[in-house]
Amino acid sequence: MSAAVADAFDFAAWSRAHLQATEDALSQWVGVDAPAGLGEAMRYAVLDGGKRLRPLLVYAASEAVVAAAPAMCREAAVRAACAVELIHAYSLVHDDLPCMDNDVLRRGKPTVHVQFGEAPALLAGDALQAFAFELLTPEGPAVLPTVQAELCRLLARAAGSAGMAGGQAIDLASVGRALTETELRQMHRLKTGALLEGSVMMGAACAQAPAAAREALSRYGAALGLAFQVVDDILDVTADSATLGKTAGKDAACDKPTYVSLMGLDRARAHALELHAQALDALAQPALADTRALRALADLVVQRSH
Template sequence: MAAVATTTGKGFDFSAYLESARQRVEAALEAALPPERPESLREAMRYSLLAGGKRLRPILCLAACELAGGSSQAAMPTAVALEMVHTMSLIHDDLPAMDNDDLRRGRPTNHKVYGEANAILAGDALLTRAFELVALRSPGVPAERLLAVVGELSLASGAPGLVGGQVVDLECEGKSVDLDTLEYIHLHKTGALLRACVICGAHIAGASNALLEALGTYARGIGLAFQIIDDILDVTASSEVLGKTAGKDLTADKTTYPKLLGLEESRQRAEALVAEAKAALAPFAADAAATVIPGAVDPAAPLLALADYITSRDR
């Protein structure tokens, strides 16, 4: 993980927040897959789900819930569900029929260990377990809020979201792609789930329409910025640092931001998107009296710091 500033904003220790949230997410992920039959399926699910990673998606969910005045405990089942959907997408993306990758999070991809059939089924099981967590394992959250979460999660994980983005990504391999098409791919394949993370967290807390709109703008900015940095790292970092195969976009002849814009303009675009994302939260960052986050004067501090982290990360 990239080095991060120890503080962001007055009185807020981002490094401590990030590590504390990550540890809570890891514990919740472990608890979400208890012993059950068939054990071979559970083992394949756990292999990818518990393989580590930045856990940015569930942490974004928790931070958005806190900004909206809710508790991270109430949002944790949804946060875990979002990480399960993300893990499913990685398992399926790595398959030979998709991106055909052998390395993920520093170790062999799921299908290399368990075979293609079991990898597909492990991804399917994680996807459906995600909806179970939201609908059946979220005690104390009003039903109408959970319904909103289910709706967002369905859109993000289906044809209007990451599945649609993956299809267009595959269709464009080896072709010249303009910026609009590239952004369509990334707003769906990557950005849709990142958007769901912040919107779902806010729904758990019963956020206002104004805050939901601002979070949507924030999510669009960080979603595109996240993918731009991924594209940059694909050509500037090693496989050992990334924990996945470096240079695979070039090998697959995919259009990326560096290929289309160059490295320097790509980084400038990512920084501009992060600035837009942070600006969307400015009215809510100022309203510190409405929500209290332990250790943070500014209730938006975690989301603002996460936006900065996206452009400073090295993996």
């Protein structure tokens, strides 16, 4: 791709369009007809907040393989984007509970258990997790059954014991312990990186990507997922709560191992840049048709301030 074509890419316009598609779909689908106030708690947890990085990765990865995605790929991508955001939202609801991180601020507003109570928050998280998989399995011909099955497998693995939940278990067991860099990397590869890499691979599945493209996108997603956590650890000690939209300094206060506590601030920043370079290098693959959005998202992850 020529520099002139690359320079013509309007990432702001691209992200606005995809974010609007995601918000419209989430607003239309989430919590509808849920009884006894459950829908209100579900919608509070998901709508009107968050960077929506994971949905954007789904779209960008699918378009990297199919530059002009056919209708079936677009339908699968919208559903996959919403599903991965629902899993992310449910995890935040549960992470914020008193039995976990006991946090009171998320996305600049009171956490779900503060707003609705602990039991309703727990149920809202459960319902969001279940609904994610319902979205991936629509009736009719909108999404091929083979694509539905692969999307469910990818999301379940990214969210379960081999991914996010497993990483969270390691995190809880590591409070007050000095981890090696290898141990810390493994914890964050599961806790944070698995769902980010899973988002990328779900986009590849929507586009029915060939093996070479999937391998490149997997390497991109793995590097990006780890970079995200390194930057998160940096921001926890350099940004304030108002900027972050959540409580700053929680990791240090809870004596949790982080890249900053292990490496120091300067080395952690350098490591984030190394991972950014690895992510971009993975995209230099002829099987990928258009990587501009993926490159812009990598920049966003490393340069973000919240």
